[in-house]
Amino acid sequence: MSDFSNPIFHDETAAREWLEARIWPEGPTCPHCGTIDQATLMRGKSHRPGLYQCNSCREPFTVTVGTLYERSKIPLHKWLAATHLMMASKKGMSALEIGRLLGFSKKTAWFVCHRIRESLREPKASSEPMGGEGKTVEIDETFVGGKERNKHRSKRVPKAQGGAAMEPVFALVERGGQVRSHHVETVNAKTLGPIV
Numbered sequence: 427m428s429d430f431s432n433p434i435f436h437d438e439t440a441a442r443e444w445l446e447a448r449i450w451p452e453g454p455t456c457p458h459c460g461t462i463d464q465a466t467l468m469r470g471k472s473h474r475p476g477l478y479q480c481n482s483c484r485e486p487f488t489v490t491v492g493t494l495y496e497r498s499k500i501p502l503h504k505w506l507a508a509t510h511l512m513m514a515s516k517k518g519m520s521a522l523e524i525g526r527l528l529g530f531s532k533k534t535a536w537f538v539c540h541r542i543r544e545s546l547r548e549p550k551a552s553s554e555p556m557g558g559e560g561k562t563v564e565i566d567e568t569f570v571g572g573k574e575r576n577k578h579r580s581k582r583v584p585k586a587q588g589g590a591a592m593e594p595v596f597a598l599v600e601r602g603g604q605v606r607s608h609h610v611e612t613v614n615a616k617t618l619g620p621i622v
């Protein structure tokens with residue numbers, strides 16, 4: 427698990443910038459109105475790092491809106507680390523082990539792992555394909571494993587942004603985004619409310 431040394435697992439800013447580059451290849455994209463690259467980064471101590479305001483609809487947003495990492499006080503790099511640990515271990519690392527590694531309380535560890543697992547399990551619900559034809563298959567292969575898949579994905583994901591080890595994580599983020607409209611709403615209301 428040498429890839430675990432990647433700064434995106436240890437540094438919140440690195441994690442955010444990595445996710446921004448992945449989710450917003452054309453610049454900050456407003457999740458409320460869809461405007462691309464027309465947002466102002468909110469500076470100053472009263473704002474969370476990475477908080478943008480859309481110049482069009484004036485709504486605030488960050489890169490985690492619409493992903494499985496949204497509305498959480500857990501630092502993004504720990505989310506990415508937990509995701510990576512869950513996906514990198516073949517037998518599946520337990521919530522307790524991940525919690526120990528990342529310094530989570532039992533409750534937090536359970537919540538984090540539960541949310542990641544839910545995102546993994548969610549069947550394709552939306553009729554709108556995220557990345558076009560064939561994308562879903564690709565995402566599924568990511569979780570199943572196998573070597574052939576590496577060839578395909580290495581063509582699509584630039585190595586410069588985190589390397590091959592991060593591809594599964596990003597696939598999960600993409601899927602998490604898709605899950606949101608259909609699924610996270612329920613999860614939030616039922617189980618996540620007090621924690622997030």
Ligand SMILES: [Zn+2]
Nearest residue numbers: 456459480483
């Ligand atoms: Zn907007």
